[in-house]
Amino acid sequence: MSEKRTEIGAIGEFGLIERLNEQIKIRQKGTLKGIGDDAAVLDAGDMVKVVTTDLLLEGVHFDLSYAPLHHLGFKAVAVNISDVAAMNAIPTQITVSIALSNRFSVEAVEAIYAGINAAAEQYNVDVIGGDTTSSRSGLVISVTAIGEVEKGKEVYRSGAKENDIVCVTGDLGAALIGLQVLEREKEVYMANPNMQPELDKYSYVTSRQLKPDARMDIIHELRDLEVVPTSMMDISDGLASELFHICKQSKVGVTIYEDKLPIDKQTFDTAVEFNMDPITCVLNGGEDYELLFTIDQKDFDKLEKHPDIHFIGHITKEDSGKFLVTKSETAVELKAQGWVHFNQK
Template sequence: MSETRTEISSLGEFGLIDHLTRNFEIQNASTILSVGDDAAVIDHFGKQTVITTDLLIEGIHFDLMYTPLKHLGYKSVIVNLSDVYAMNAIPTHITMSIGISNRFSVEALDEFYEGVYAACSKYNVDLVGGDTSASQKGFIISVTGVGEVAPDKFVKRSTAKKGDLVCVSGDLGGAFLGLTLLEREKKIYLENPQIQPDLENEDYIVGRLLKPEARKDIIEFFEKNDIVPTAMMDVSDGISSEILHICKQSNLGCRLYEEKLPIAELTRQAAFKFGLDPTVCALNGGEDYELIFTLKQEDYDKITLNEEIAVIGYMSELEEGCKLLTKGGNTFDITAQGWNAFRG
């Protein structure tokens, strides 16, 4: 960020909006009308439209003490696009609404929007509107994403079938360990501001928290290989919570295998350093923004080539419950211990 500090009041609300959106170029033919009117107009030319919205609140979803604004702008878009991909759809448009306190300067918001635009450009999404307001305390962000999908190719949570394979993309638990590390360093710093944060060799887990990506590649892989998952959702709260949503909504049980859970070596090492069980971090951590999905068994051969996809179990009868088979041969009930903003 530059050294100058421009007060938002010097631009006014409309001046600020013009300032923040002045250089943005439209990338999608479906964007008929963008920023500047009462609403945007989108024409999806015969495709179906998916729409999803997310709220991010300072102190609940992010801490500005260790979150650079550019990363926050990027992540705010990513968490939303992840929900669009989780419907097997391609995101095309977002709106971005912000509530800002007078702590923020125009330069600070420029930095946030640099991240927003970086994500839009990487994922070919147009920012077509939003809303801007003052907030008495804390930074509030609301993102709405719109995407398109071929008629009836969208994938719900409720349509898994007995015997289907349970799969997950990427690896799990890293973001939670990044958060654990940054919270620890924050506490040390607050107790003794002379001590510099010790983040050496922790780029991977910190990156998983602060700069997640959405799994566009997995949706493109499905399209290319003629795969339509039977059910899918994204992993924001932790896979234990997410698989229970799929089971409940599909009226089925499941059996997952601890040894099959994809956990990066760097995540495993970080867990041991904190005296935590990597499996528990992978199951309950949250903010992985990976995709969990179920597939017909006959699609197994098609996915073995993709190293970014792990088969972690299968769907069973409702009566069999939702179980985790441990490396030691024990069976546990999977419980929803994932992230919950309302837990006291």
């Protein structure tokens, strides 16, 4: 081992990943896209196959004190299906590897797999491999998802162009607020195990955190309407961060409008209860697993009446920058991380 020791904290996880990715070479002509999008894209005759993978660890990505095992199995699949959807592809197969210690019973493992199989059924995919192995410590779940789409119909982060319309599905910020509720209830329970958590009035936000749904319905509808987005990705790290990725890879700018941002009433009310700014939650909340995409203006008519697609802004020239226009018609520069709402300054 080298004698020099640089702490990962010194360059950050993001810096580390960038440094490692610099070493990676592409050798195969069948690799149409490697690292850098929601999924890799591989040549497969008239079709392309897309491949994406996620590694989930107990204590880092999930907390078993409030995540039911069935939901956890479902979510581990859904977050990968969401990446397949973000390429405009239809998922076809998954592999699932699980490592667990003997504190888990056979029934517990079966509950995880029941969630995995429920997701496989819902998204119409086959479980084609993986293994179940022992772990010295926590639960580890590794899922790889494969999908396919007609060659040329796959959608990258890099295709947005000036005047395209920016669209998001569903509503945003709920998963982050759901996490706040679950963390609070966990603390209450830890302080007094006889207290029953009061989750009924938070059922929407907590379900968005515990059992997110990949938006395959939208992908099928876009096909039926013959709309191919110019760029797309799923919203796992927050809308603002994802807009930065699309702008960087498409070499464009963006303007979005606060009054167009979709937020559920329960998310809004609970954010206020937690003394959090709802718009900050919408912009920076993670794990929504909704789709962010851009369309050519000519396709607007086809989607205009869709009840679950929201038109939040438009793509601009790169040197125009990235802005949020507030309800009071002030243009505020978007920040990818740690964005602070203007009201809080």
